[in-house]
Amino acid sequence: MKREILALSGGVGGAKLALGLADELRPGELTIVANTGDDFEHLGLNVSPDLDTVMYTLAGIGNAEQGWGLAGESWSAMDALGRYGAETWFRLGDRDIATHLVRSQLLRAGESLSQVTRRLCGALGVAHTLLPMSDDPVRTMVQTDAGELPFQDYFVRRRCEPRVGGFRFDGIDSARPHPQLLERLRSPALGATVICPSNPFVSVAPMLRLPGVEAALRASAAPVIAVSPIIAGAAAKGPAAKMLQELNLPQTAEAVADYYGDLIDGFVIDDADVALAPAIRERGIKVLVVPTLMRNRQDKVGLARRVLAFARALREEEATCTP
Amino acid sequence: MKREILALSGGVGGAKLALGLADELRPGELTIVANTGDDFEHLGLNVSPDLDTVMYTLAGIGNAEQGWGLAGESWSAMDALGRYGAETWFRLGDRDIATHLVRSQLLRAGESLSQVTRRLCGALGVAHTLLPMSDDPVRTMVQTDAGELPFQDYFVRRRCEPRVGGFRFDGIDSARPHPQLLERLRSPALGATVICPSNPFVSVAPMLRLPGVEAALRASAAPVIAVSPIIAGAAAKGPAAKMLQELNLPQTAEAVADYYGDLIDGFVIDDADVALAPAIRERGIKVLVVPTLMRNRQDKVGLARRVLAFARALREEEATCTP
Numbered sequence: 001m002k003r004e005i006l007a008l009s010g011g012v013g014g015a016k017l018a019l020g021l022a023d024e025l026r027p028g029e030l031t032i033v034a035n036t037g038d039d040f041e042h043l044g045l046n047v048s049p050d051l052d053t054v055m056y057t058l059a060g061i062g063n064a065e066q067g068w069g070l071a072g073e074s075w076s077a078m079d080a081l082g083r084y085g086a087e088t089w090f091r092l093g094d095r096d097i098a099t100h101l102v103r104s105q106l107l108r109a110g111e112s113l114s115q116v117t118r119r120l121c122g123a124l125g126v127a128h129t130l131l132p133m134s135d136d137p138v139r140t141m142v143q144t145d146a147g148e149l150p151f152q153d154y155f156v157r158r159r160c161e162p163r164v165g166g167f168r169f170d171g172i173d174s175a176r177p178h179p180q181l182l183e184r185l186r187s188p189a190l191g192a193t194v195i196c197p198s199n200p201f202v203s204v205a206p207m208l209r210l211p212g213v214e215a216a217l218r219a220s221a222a223p224v225i226a227v228s229p230i231i232a233g234a235a236a237k238g239p240a241a242k243m244l245q246e247l248n249l250p251q252t253a254e255a256v257a258d259y260y261g262d263l264i265d266g267f268v269i270d271d272a273d274v275a276l277a278p279a280i281r282e283r284g285i286k287v288l289v290v291p292t293l294m295r296n297r298q299d300k301v302g303l304a305r306r307v308l309a310f311a312r313a314l315r316e317e318e319a320t321c322t323p
Numbered sequence: 324m325k326r327e328i329l330a331l332s333g334g335v336g337g338a339k340l341a342l343g344l345a346d347e348l349r350p351g352e353l354t355i356v357a358n359t360g361d362d363f364e365h366l367g368l369n370v371s372p373d374l375d376t377v378m379y380t381l382a383g384i385g386n387a388e389q390g391w392g393l394a395g396e397s398w399s400a401m402d403a404l405g406r407y408g409a410e411t412w413f414r415l416g417d418r419d420i421a422t423h424l425v426r427s428q429l430l431r432a433g434e435s436l437s438q439v440t441r442r443l444c445g446a447l448g449v450a451h452t453l454l455p456m457s458d459d460p461v462r463t464m465v466q467t468d469a470g471e472l473p474f475q476d477y478f479v480r481r482r483c484e485p486r487v488g489g490f491r492f493d494g495i496d497s498a499r500p501h502p503q504l505l506e507r508l509r510s511p512a513l514g515a516t517v518i519c520p521s522n523p524f525v526s527v528a529p530m531l532r533l534p535g536v537e538a539a540l541r542a543s544a545a546p547v548i549a550v551s552p553i554i555a556g557a558a559a560k561g562p563a564a565k566m567l568q569e570l571n572l573p574q575t576a577e578a579v580a581d582y583y584g585d586l587i588d589g590f591v592i593d594d595a596d597v598a599l600a601p602a603i604r605e606r607g608i609k610v611l612v613v614p615t616l617m618r619n620r621q622d623k624v625g626l627a628r629r630v631l632a633f634a635r636a637l638r639e640e641e642a643t644c645t646p
Contacts, residue, residue, distance in 0.1 A: 044367075044428035076397045080421030084446045086428075094417040098403030101420075105367035105409075123407045 003191025005308070006184045007032045008133075010203025011050040012067035012237045013229050014196035015057040016294040020304030021194070022058055023297075027127040032058075033181050035198070036113065036132045037140035037169055037206030040152050042090050043081070045100035046107050049152075050203065051117055051132055052099060059124035067237060070095050089157040114178060129180070133207045136175035140202050141168040151202060160239040164246045169206050177210040185216035192311030193217060195226035197292065199240045200259050201247075208263070217263055223314035225266040225307060228253035231293060232272040254280055266314050268292060268307060286314060326514025328631070329507045330355045331456075333526025334373040335390035335560050336552055337519035338380040339617040343627030344517070345381055346620075350450040355381075356504050358521070359436065359455045360463035360492055360529030363475050365413050366404070368423035369430050372475075373526065374440055374455055375422060382447035390560060393418045412480040437501060452503070456530045459498035463525050464491040474525060483562040487569045492529050500533040508539035515634035516540060518549035520615065522563045523582050524570075531586070540586055546637035548589040548630060551576035554616060555595040577603055589637050591615060591630060609637055 005025060009018050009032055018032045034051045041047070049068065056062035056070055063069045073093030082088045092100065099120060106116045112135040121130050140151040144162035154162060184190055198204050204226075208214055217224055230253045235241045241251045249255045253269045254276045260267070267285050269276060270292040277287045288310045294300045328348060332341050332355055341355045357374045364370070372391065379385035379393055386392045396416030405411045415423065422443060429439045435458040444453050463474040467485030477485060507513055521527050527549075531537055540547055553576045558564045564574045572578045576592045577599045583590070590608050592599060593615040600610045611633040617623045 043424050044431060045424070074397055074399045074417065076417035077400065077421045077424070080418040081424065084421060084425045084443060086421070086425050094397065094399035094420075095403040097417075097420060097424075098400045098407065098409070101366050101368070101400070101404065102407045102409050108367060120407065 003029070004184065004187065004189050005030050005191055005194060005311070006181075007194045007196055008035075008198075008204060008207050009033065009050065009054055009196040010035045010198030011038070011053040013235075013294075014050070014198035014203065015054045015062070015067070016300050017194070017196045017227060017303060017307070018054050019057050019297075020294070020300030020302070021308075022128045023301045024304045024308060025128070027129070031129045031131065031180065031184050033131050033133050033178065033207060035203045035206050036134060037138045037202065038151050038155070039137070040139070040150060042152070043086060043092070044104070045092070045097070046104045047090075047092070047100050048103065048113070048117075048132065051113075051130065052096070054130055055117070055121055055124060055126055058126045058128060058130065059121075061124065069093055090152060131178045131180055133181065134175045134177055134210055136171065138172050138175045138206055138210070139170040140206055141170055142202070143168065155202075155239070160242060164201075164239075164243050166247075167201055167205065169209055172206065172209050173211065175210055177207075177213050181207075181210075182212060182216050185213070185220045188221065190220060190222040191315065192222050192308075193220065193224045194307055194311070195224065195260070195264065197227040197229040197236070199229060199235070199238050199243070200256055201240070201243050214263065221318075223265040223311055223318065224263060225268060225311055225314070226256070226260050226264045227268040227292060227303070227307060228256050228270065228273070230256055230273075231270040236293060252276060257283065257285055266310055268303075268310065286310075286317075326352070327507065327510065327512050328353050328514050328517060328634070329504070330517045330519055331358075331521075331527060331530050332356070332373065332377055332519040333358045333521025334361070334376040336558075336617075337373070337521035337526065338377045338385070338390070339623050340517070340519045340550060340626060340630070341377050342380050342620070343617070343623030343625070344631070345451045346624045347627045347631060348451070350452065354452045354454065354503065354507050356454050356456050356501065356530060358526045358529050359457060360461045360525065361474050361478070362460070363462070363473060365475070366409060366415070367427070368415070368420070369427045370413070370415070370423050371426065371436070371440075371455065374436075374453065375419070377453055378440070378444055378447060378449055381449045381451060381453065382444075384447065392416055413475060454501045454503055456504065457498045457500055457533055459494065461495050461498045461529055461533070462493040463529055464493055465525070466490065478525075478562070483565060487524075487562075487566050489570075490524055490528065492532055495529065495532050496534065498533055500530075500536050504530075504533075505535060505539050508536075508543045511544065513543060513545040514638065515545050515631075516543065516547045517630055517634070518547065518583070518587065520550040520552040520559070522552060522558070522561055522566070523579055524563070524566050537586065544641075546588040546634055546641065547586060548591065548611075548634055548637070549579070549583050549587045550591040550615060550626070550630060551579050551593065551596070553579055553596075554593040559616060575599060580606065580608055589633055591626075591633065609633075609640075
């Protein structure tokens with residue numbers, strides 16, 4: 001049976017593993033769902049940072065060094081915006097602005113975010129399926145000691161400096177998960193759901209909290225595997241470790257496994273965290289210990305292969321154990 | 324008495340004389356009103372070509388060679404838009420896009436086009452007053468052998484190729500002229516109204532046809548002086564001469580004087596057209612024959628000085644002749 005992989009991804013780290021998976025799997029074998037809780041309207045443009053990071057990465061036009069944005073980007077519009085006294089804390093490159101112009105115009109013309117994403121991906125030659133988690137707006141709000149902040153306000157404008165106390169996903173209760181997300185989870189062809197090494201609180205949680213998604217994940221016959229974004233107590237990128245600390249949780253991969261709890265069947269941690277494996281296994285979670293830091297294409301493909309092999313092993317084990 | 328000059332301008336040619344006038348007059352002595360009949364929504368952005376051409380020109384950041392757009396402009400967003408299959412027939416430079424982003428966002432937030440224009444001009448250091456002819460939308464429609472076309476569709480997309488039969492200014496009947504336009508026309512301090520060498524049919528006509536403007540021009544004590552955009556049967560730039568021909572009018576400065584008719588007191592023609600002066604004078608219009616082609620800053624200032632001197636002469640003559 002041909003197996004399909006469903007990957008749930010945030011931005012930078014998630015996009016890296018998504019690229020690895022895309023290198024290993026044919027278009028029909030991989031569906032990537034991206035968080036849209038970070039989406040926002042900026043300068044009148046509809047910006048979808050995680051979707052675009054994954055899209056640019058898969059299209060091979062992303063800025064691999066910084067992990068987001070476009071390679072060889074120019075910043076003329078931003079300079080001019082600065083001269084007008086417009087907001088420049090969120091840096092939009094000239095080519096990136098074209099993406100947002102097209103998206104904003106199509107959304108205003110009544111297209112859904114999925115339709116727009118399909119068009120953009122098609123134009124950029126992205127062959128694998130990339131879906132927004134929902135066509136309905138969900139907006140991640142970060143509760144901090146500086147008040148409740150819209151995500152990008154916290155993340156970019158304030159450089160994650162405020163102390164985090166919790167999160168709220170505005171609109172989540174009435175947002176419908178993308179139909180294909182639920183279809184894939186219910187499909188007998190599903191080989192695994194892979195939760196990419198993205199921030200669990202702000203990148204993965206919005207996807208999991210969409211009505212029906214957790215239940216569908218639990219009901220899915222395929223294993224759910226999460227890759228830890230925390231390596232040796234630190235995040236490769238972003239505020240995940242800082243958030244763990246501020247939420248009074250240990251800054252460890254183990255705490256991430258705890259966060260996902262019994263929703264996941266398998267957890268992938270870095271070699272550096274091998275000592276945590278027994279404690280995580282005690283929770284009934286299978287653990288794969290491999291190199292997880294993705295510095296180059298080879299690392300990404302290597303991790304993707306290991307995750308896919310882990311998924312096969314979990315499926316076979318399941319098949320063996322089930323009477 | 325300190326005299327104020329009111330200049331009515333379209334894009335390229337008008338902006339050149341506006342710059343000359345701005346060099347000669349202090350900020351409080353010059354108000355420039357720009358045509359907004361060419362404005363349109365493009366790629367979800369509110370674009371005001373004539374306003375921007377005048378603004379960039381006065382700010383000293385315009386592309387003097389092509390007469391519109393910005394000097395040293397880059398085109399990355401346009402390239403990317405092309406890759407998305409978006410419309411690229413109207414070329415928006417990266418820095419220019421910043422202007423449209425700011426304008427669009429402020430308009431959507433409820434500011435008037437005048438307020439937005441004041442902000443943009445302020446940021447760019449434009450000291451003289453630049454006003455849109457109206458805060459209400461007026462859209463020039465060109466009636467052609469290819470049907471009725473929105474102005475930019477005719478002008479840019481179809482490069483003025485269709486044969487013109489007439490014009491319609493959508494929204495003109497309910498559009499209110501900018502209050503300061505009428506105030507200036509009624510002011511006893513007005514020294515002259517200068518109709519810049521812009522296309523009479525599509526750049527000047529929308530301003531004249533705004534309810535109350537023609538009547539205010541006729542009632543104004545100050546002379547109304549038009550500068551011919553036609554020199555030796557050709558337009559320095561744009562389709563004015565082609566339009567004259569297609570409308571079965573002579574391709575001459577004289578035909579432009581006829582078009583303005585008794586609305587104007589004085590008409591400025593180029594040395595090359597000196598032979599037309601007697602016929603125009605027969606219509607009761609005073610004629611100034613001077614070099615009108617503006618290739619450089621000196622030409623612009625030179626023409627501005629001559630137009631201002633012509634205005635003074637017409638005022639003095641009027642003062643002498645009036646019993």
